[in-house]
Structures are given as structure tokens and as C-alpha cells.
Amino acid sequence: MTIEEFKTKFKEIKNKGFIPTTRKGPTGIGHTLETHLGIFENNDAHPDIEGAELKAHRTKGNSLITLFTFNNKVWKMPPLEAVKKYGSLDKDGRQGLYYTMSLKPNSAGLFLDVQKTEISVRHISGEVIATWQLQTLADRFMQKMPALLFVSAFTEERDGIEYFHFYRAQLMKGTSPELLADQFREENILVDLRLHDKGTMARNHGTGFRTYEDKLPLLFQSIIDL
DNA sequence: GGTACCTGGAA
DNA sequence: CTTCCAGGTAC
Numbered sequence: 001m002t003i004e005e006f007k008t009k010f011k012e013i014k015n016k017g018f019i020p021t022t023r024k025g026p027t028g029i030g031h032t033l034e035t036h037l038g039i040f041e042n043n044d045a046h047p048d049i050e051g052a053e054l055k056a057h058r059t060k061g062n063s064l065i066t067l068f069t070f071n072n073k074v075w076k077m078p079p080l081e082a083v084k085k086y087g088s089l090d091k092d093g094r095q096g097l098y099y100t101m102s103l104k105p106n107s108a109g110l111f112l113d114v115q116k117t118e119i120s121v122r123h124i125s126g127e128v129i130a131t132w133q134l135q136t137l138a139d140r141f142m143q144k145m146p147a148l149l150f151v152s153a154f155t156e157e158r159d160g161i162e163y164f165h166f167y168r169a170q171l172m173k174g175t176s177p178e179l180l181a182d183q184f185r186e187e188n189i190l191v192d193l194r195l196h197d198k199g200t201m202a203r204n205h206g207t208g209f210r211t212y213e214d215k216l217p218l219l220f221q222s223i224i225d226l
Numbered sequence: 227g228g229t230a231c232c233t234g235g236a237a
Numbered sequence: 238c239t240t241c242c243a244g245g246t247a248c
Contacts, residue, residue, distance in 0.1 A: 023233090023244065023245080024243090024244075025234080025235080025243045025244050025245095026233085026234040026235035026236085026242080026243045026244075027232090027233040027234040027235080027243065027244050027245070028233090028234080028243095028244085029233085029234065029235090030232090030233045030234060031233065031234090031244085031245085034233085041232070041233070041245070041246075042231095042232070042246080042247090043230080043231045043232040043233085043245080043246050043247060044231085044232080044247090055233090055234090056233090056234080057234085058234090058235080061235080061236075063234085063235055063236070064234090064235080065234085066232090066233080066234065068231090068232095069230075069231060069232075070230090070231090071229080071230055071231075072229090072230065072231090079229090088240075088241080090241070090242080091241095096241075096242080098240065098241045098242060099239080099240070099241085100238090100239065100240080100241095102238085102239080106239070106240085107239085107240080194241095194242075194243095196242090198228095200227090200228090201227080201228055201229085202228090202229090203228095204228095204229070204230070204231095205230095205231095205232095205234095205242090205243080205244095206229095206230065206231060206232080208234095
């Protein structure tokens with residue numbers, strides 16, 4: 001799909017007003033938008049629309065936006081072991097490792113160590129949990145989102161079903177490895193561990209590299225409304 | 227059947 | 238801010 005085709009389709013979706021979700025839960029908004037655009041869900045780490053990555057976001061609240069995930073060969077210890085060692089229990093007694101890392105150690109003693117060429121999740125004991133090369137992350141970001149098509153929606157609940165009104169689409173582009181490396185250092189791009197113990201294995205949603213909506217303009221040089 | 231990606235949240 | 242969390246697929 002081209003950007004122009006997207007503009008046309010988006011206008012139609014916007015004019016529909018509130019439309020019911022096509023999937024329960026947090027991920028419903030992206031699935032609903034893609035369904036109405038006629039795009040099939042995929043788990044390909046490449047852009048969706050003519051070089052632009054499509055992202056949908058609920059306007060309410062200020063939750064994190066996942067830029068991309070990166071897990072391959074970064075763990076310095078088995079993920080399940082990390083969960084058991086440093087995880088916390090959720091309401092159902094399930095052990096999970098759900099932390100947004102910062103430079104200061106968290107309650108589990110884990111922190112993000114940003115060095116010249118790499119960043120690591122470490123424990124105060126000195127143990128290294130996982131490591132990423134900054135250049136690799138910048139490459140990944142450029143591959144995944146040379147441009148970002150950011151779509152915002154109002155939400156409403158009717159009879160227990162969530163409805164979305166998609167009302168704005170913004171095209172953001174223009175970034176560079178140097179700029180991104182700086183953003184990692186300034187913690188405008190956050191590292192989010194998201195895995196839990198599922199018995200014999202760790203269910204890993206993927207270590208997310210994430211940001212807040214108000215930080216998006218720092219990652220791109222131009223933003224235009226479609 | 228486990229890993230690594232995708233799609234996204236709340237208090 | 239941190240702590241905590243969701244439903245999907247390809248291979």
C-alpha cells in the first residue's frame with residue numbers, strides 16, 4: 001500500500017467514527033486499524049506501508065509505544081533463569097520479569113548500563129543479563145522504521161466492547177544512527193523486559209525498545225499530518 | 227514445543 | 238517515574 005492509498009483509506013475510516021474492536025485486549029487497536037485498512041497481521045520486522053511503519057495508539061493515558069523488539073542472541077543467561085532469579089510474583093503467583101530499565105537500579109537490583117558502543121541490563125552484583133550493541137540497535141531501528149505512520153484514536157466502551165475512533169494520522173521521518181544512539185543515552189528510548197515463567201519455558205513478549213508519545217518528535221526530523 | 231518477532235496496554 | 242501486563246504468528 002502506498003502513502004496516498006493510505007490517506008484515502010484513512011479518511012474513510014475516520015469518517016466512520018467509532019468502530020468496534022476486532023480483538024480483545026490492548027492489541028485490539030492495531031488489529032482493528034489493520035483490518036479496516038485491509039492489511040494482514042505479520043511478524044515480519046519490516047515496514048508496513050511504503051517504507052513507513054504503522055502504529056496505532058489510544059489517545060487517553062500516556063503509555064509506552066513499542067518501537068521494535070530485539071532479543072536474538074542478547075541474553076547472557078537463560079531467560080527462564082533470569083525470571084526465576086530476578087522476577088517478581090504477579091497476582092496469580094506467576095513469576096515475571098516486567099521492568100522498564102533505567103540507569104538507576106530497580107527494586108530487583110537490575111539497571112541499564114549504557115557504554116560507548118553497547119548497552120547492557122546488569123545486576124548490582126555485576127552479573128550481566130543481556131547486552132545489545134548500539135550500532136545494531138540503530139540499524140534495527142532504521143530497518144524497521146525509516147518512517148513512522150502514527151495513528152491516534154479516541155476510545156469508548158459500549159456494552160463491554162471497546163470502540164475506536166481513529167482521528168489523526170501523522171507521518172514522521174528522518175532519523176540517523178547517531179541521533180538514535182544519543183536518544184538511548186538520554187533514556188528517551190527505554191528498554192522494557194517483558195517475560196514470565198510459563199512452566200518449562202519463559203514466555204517472552206520480546207524485549208521492547210519503547211518511548212513515550214511526547215518523545216517521538218525527538219526521534220524524527222519531520223512530522224506531517226496526513 | 228520453544229524462541230523471537232509482531233501487535234499494544236494499566237495503576 | 239516504576240511495576241506490572243495483554244493477544245497474536247512464523248519457524
